[in-house]
Amino acid sequence: MPDTMSDRYPELTPDAMTAEQRAVAAEIASGPRGSVRGPFLPLLHNPELARRVQALGEHLRFNTGFAGPLVEIAVLLTARRWTCQYEWLAHERIARKAGLDASIIEAIAGSRVPERMSADEAAVYAFCRQVNDAGSPDDATFAAARDRFGLAATLDLIALCGYYTLLAMVLNTADPALPDGAPPPLSPAGG
16 A cells, blocks of 8 residues: 555646646645645645635635634644644744744643643634534633634634644645654654
């Protein structure tokens, strides 16, 4: 059975791409991501899916109104939930650059509740942790997020968890090499 991205979803060179794949790759590269990498390499094998996934991701990552550190809490919780090494490695760097406290990142990596968070961080953490662990937050956690952020933003939090679950599944299935030969940053699930 294939066990690497090159075996399961070979990276497409521009010469090997269809016109539609090239168009989607150009759209992705010209947007805020700046290039085609990570989950979008295997997704290009289905260009219409890649186009739609990219559009949703662009909204969720760059246009929700949540500050970068809050988005990254949701992403890191999801990467940890699925032990997605590539997603974790990419977003740990993004989270640090966005200013998320290292102690929060380390706690999530170790499947622990962070000891110190702002009220917004704690609300996002509790909500997204429950969405990832149970598929839905309990009533009190939902009410706390709704009252703090509003109904539209709670949908963005749910969508962030679902979107990054999709990307984690794509990445875990494609199993790309980690950038720069990095070792897997996460221990097995739960650890």
